[in-house]
Amino acid sequence: TTMKRVLVLAGDGIGPEVVREALRVIDWIDRRRHVPFDVQQGEVGGAAIDAHGTPLADATMALAQEADAVLLGAVGGPKWDALPFAQRPERGLLRLRKELQLYANLRPATVFAPLVDASTLKPEIVRGLDLMIVRELTGGIYFGEPRGIELLPDGQRRGINTQVYTTSEIHRVGRVAFDLARKRGSKVCSADKANVMESGRLWREEIQKLRDESYSDVELEHMYADAVAMELLRRPNRFDVIVTDNLFGDILSDEAAMMTGSLGMLPSASLGDQRADGGRKALYEPVHGSAPDIAGKDLANPIATILSLSMMLRWSFDMHTEADLIEQAVEGVLASGTRTGDIMAPGMARVSTTVMGDSILHEL
Amino acid sequence: TTMKRVLVLAGDGIGPEVVREALRVIDWIDRRRHVPFDVQQGEVGGAAIDAHGTPLADATMALAQEADAVLLGAVGGPKWDALPFAQRPERGLLRLRKELQLYANLRPATVFAPLVDASTLKPEIVRGLDLMIVRELTGGIYFGEPRGIELLPDGQRRGINTQVYTTSEIHRVGRVAFDLARKRGSKVCSADKANVMESGRLWREEIQKLRDESYSDVELEHMYADAVAMELLRRPNRFDVIVTDNLFGDILSDEAAMMTGSLGMLPSASLGDQRADGGRKALYEPVHGSAPDIAGKDLANPIATILSLSMMLRWSFDMHTEADLIEQAVEGVLASGTRTGDIMAPGMARVSTTVMGDSILHEL
Ligand SMILES: CC(C)[C@H](C(=O)O)[C@@H](O)C(=O)O
Ligand SMILES: CC(C)[C@H](C(=O)O)[C@@H](O)C(=O)O
Numbered sequence: 001t002t003m004k005r006v007l008v009l010a011g012d013g014i015g016p017e018v019v020r021e022a023l024r025v026i027d028w029i030d031r032r033r034h035v036p037f038d039v040q041q042g043e044v045g046g047a048a049i050d051a052h053g054t055p056l057a058d059a060t061m062a063l064a065q066e067a068d069a070v071l072l073g074a075v076g077g078p079k080w081d082a083l084p085f086a087q088r089p090e091r092g093l094l095r096l097r098k099e100l101q102l103y104a105n106l107r108p109a110t111v112f113a114p115l116v117d118a119s120t121l122k123p124e125i126v127r128g129l130d131l132m133i134v135r136e137l138t139g140g141i142y143f144g145e146p147r148g149i150e151l152l153p154d155g156q157r158r159g160i161n162t163q164v165y166t167t168s169e170i171h172r173v174g175r176v177a178f179d180l181a182r183k184r185g186s187k188v189c190s191a192d193k194a195n196v197m198e199s200g201r202l203w204r205e206e207i208q209k210l211r212d213e214s215y216s217d218v219e220l221e222h223m224y225a226d227a228v229a230m231e232l233l234r235r236p237n238r239f240d241v242i243v244t245d246n247l248f249g250d251i252l253s254d255e256a257a258m259m260t261g262s263l264g265m266l267p268s269a270s271l272g273d274q275r276a277d278g279g280r281k282a283l284y285e286p287v288h289g290s291a292p293d294i295a296g297k298d299l300a301n302p303i304a305t306i307l308s309l310s311m312m313l314r315w316s317f318d319m320h321t322e323a324d325l326i327e328q329a330v331e332g333v334l335a336s337g338t339r340t341g342d343i344m345a346p347g348m349a350r351v352s353t354t355v356m357g358d359s360i361l362h363e364l
Numbered sequence: 365t366t367m368k369r370v371l372v373l374a375g376d377g378i379g380p381e382v383v384r385e386a387l388r389v390i391d392w393i394d395r396r397r398h399v400p401f402d403v404q405q406g407e408v409g410g411a412a413i414d415a416h417g418t419p420l421a422d423a424t425m426a427l428a429q430e431a432d433a434v435l436l437g438a439v440g441g442p443k444w445d446a447l448p449f450a451q452r453p454e455r456g457l458l459r460l461r462k463e464l465q466l467y468a469n470l471r472p473a474t475v476f477a478p479l480v481d482a483s484t485l486k487p488e489i490v491r492g493l494d495l496m497i498v499r500e501l502t503g504g505i506y507f508g509e510p511r512g513i514e515l516l517p518d519g520q521r522r523g524i525n526t527q528v529y530t531t532s533e534i535h536r537v538g539r540v541a542f543d544l545a546r547k548r549g550s551k552v553c554s555a556d557k558a559n560v561m562e563s564g565r566l567w568r569e570e571i572q573k574l575r576d577e578s579y580s581d582v583e584l585e586h587m588y589a590d591a592v593a594m595e596l597l598r599r600p601n602r603f604d605v606i607v608t609d610n611l612f613g614d615i616l617s618d619e620a621a622m623m624t625g626s627l628g629m630l631p632s633a634s635l636g637d638q639r640a641d642g643g644r645k646a647l648y649e650p651v652h653g654s655a656p657d658i659a660g661k662d663l664a665n666p667i668a669t670i671l672s673l674s675m676m677l678r679w680s681f682d683m684h685t686e687a688d689l690i691e692q693a694v695e696g697v698l699a700s701g702t703r704t705g706d707i708m709a710p711g712m713a714r715v716s717t718t719v720m721g722d723s724i725l726h727e728l
Pocket of ligand 1: 559560
């Protein structure tokens with residue numbers, strides 16, 4: 001087995017704490033499963049601003065380019081909130097996405113059986129929920145030009161952003177969604193606002209064309225993004241894979257995540273193109289943010305980050321056995337009643353970040 | 365009392381059925397409360413396409429300009445789905461919004477006590493829910509230029525839309541939100557993506573400036589739109605008024621609407637500028653769509669349209685007594701166990717659209 005080169009960017013807030021537990025799991029794989037990992041560490045977000053004066057230093061960007069995969073904690077916090085637009089912690093993350101060309105963001109929304117009551121939705125609505133949102137991540141209004149704020153002759157200001165999508169941008173993320181659907185329930189729902197946006201009209205036509213030409217075995221339905229926001233609440237289990245653009249994906253994937261009631265459990269993967277050698281650029285991160293209020297207190301739930309590592313094993317290294325082991329260990333720990341504060345329930349045992357990590361390692 | 369000039373555009377699907385019941389309530393006001401109404405009728409959406417070859421005829425637009433208020437049913441349906449972008453039923457509605465300059469869309473999300481179980485959310489989460497979303501309705505990516513689909517030299521296509529907001533567009537909708545908050549819980553949450561969009565950064569700065577200059581008695585908080593999508597599910601009762609742009613408003617208001625579990629109950633108002641004579645252009649419509657599957661079957665719930673009429677009485681005609689009477693009549697009918705199919709529950713009496721109308725008139 002070749003060395004797996006992983007760049008770890010812990011970031012801000014609870015980032016370092018949750019990443020630390022994932023590093024212990026990497027260490028376990030290295031020693032017990034005899035798969036050698038080369039782990040480098042770097043700064044991103046506020047931590048990078050403090051250390052290097054920029055949310056992502058060029059040297060760190062170079063490390064990310066060389067790595068087989070990046071594991072990220074979280075970015076942002078009140079300390080950096082007053083910074084101007086182009087210097088904020090988020091820009092570090094956006095630069096990683098753009099320069100690594102991580103165009104497909106996989107956001108699973110899964111309800112773990114023992115946590116079904118953590119949702120604000122009724123258990124019968126979310127029980128067994130297992131849907132995957134594939135969000136376009138390097139295009140659309142996040143990166144389109146022209147953009148900016150201009151001063152008008154009459155003293156007013158005008159803010160501009162541009163949503164742009166090309167055929168090939170739509171097809172490549174569409175392919176990820178259809179390929180994924182084939183391994184799951186063979187159903188894709190594509191979300192857009194084709195009724196009011198031409199870019200959405202193009203999105204709809206191109207996704208349909210792709211399906212008809214290359215994925216006619218997969219069932220495709222188109223819905224307006226506002227209807228998806230509703231339907232997620234009404235009957236979430238009707239969905240298998242949802243594919244959508246950068247901005248709708250941002251909102252719909254967060255809605256779906258919150259529906260599970262356990263944000264601290266949810267991982268994500270951001271994938272680039274498959275290379276000739278089989279590898280692909282990829283970044284893995286928990287869905288939750290940097291949670292400044294509980295940072296440094298050993299209270300955060302490390303499971304989302306540990307499951308992000310397990311997504312890395314699957315998607316970047318084809319290590320399905322190890323990924324299965326990790327996921328089973330997490331389920332085992334949950335079944336035994338061990339809980340961090342965010343998923344605490346009556347009768348369970350409340351533990352710290354570190355003890356949750358201990359428990360998962362013990363289970364492994 | 366002067367004559368109230370109302371243009372009624374029933375539209376498509378269940379539109380005509382639900383509007384018919386609202387017209388009976390107008391008739392009641394006219395005869396029993398001695399407030400004279402001059403009701404004109406016209407076509408919009410698919411009905412207008414069928415009758416005039418366009419989703420909103422110029423003559424109908426002229427009637428709308430002359431009216432004190434417009435009451436709309438719903439637009440759209442499978443019959444017109446294949447039409448090209450610029451000729452679809454929705455364009456009729458968008459033209460009304462734009463030419464009447466209805467820049468503030470008021471979307472209440474209210475849970476009626478007897479219907480608390482209709483929500484897919486747990487009753488303790490949505491009980492007593494009463495929030496108001498103020499959505500900007502004539503700007504942003506819905507109307508920004510340049511827009512369209514272009515062919516690239518390499519045969520690819522590119523879709524473009526533009527999000528534009530100016531200071532004055534942000535201020536005028538902001539004022540509606542702050543004024544409304546003063547009559548309610550005095551709290552406004554403004555939703556944007558100021559972390560990734562310059563137009564969102566402008567939105568945030570201008571809303572803050574407006575508050576500091578003219579509404580310092582109102583509490584203002586800024587949140588990212590994705591965080592609002594989550595927080596709505598986690599703790600909806602923390603919100604009072606939410607103000608946001610056209611596109612985020614489309615999605616977040618539909619999410620909030622579905623959270624109530626009774627879409628068939630929710631009205632909306634779209635307001636233009638207050639004129640010197642005290643009047644303002646305004647359009648009122650139920651939040652639900654044209655529901656082609658149940659159209660023409662006397663099954664639809666007319667309450668959202670009847671409550672839209674009651675919003676009209678409040679906002680266009682200052683007829684608060686009559687609006688109160690209508691709302692009390694609706695509550696009375698619900699309390700007595702009368703239900704259309706969409707809000708049916710065990711032990712209740714299921715009735716048709718017409719009988720629901722009868723019951724409300726009887727209660728009045
Ligand atoms: C931090 C922010 C730039 C980011 C986004 O909007 O994409 C976040 O919300 C996410 O979903 O990863
Ligand atoms: C029908 C459509 C154009 C419209 C919109 O997107 O604004 C609808 O979803 C709404 O919210 O009124």
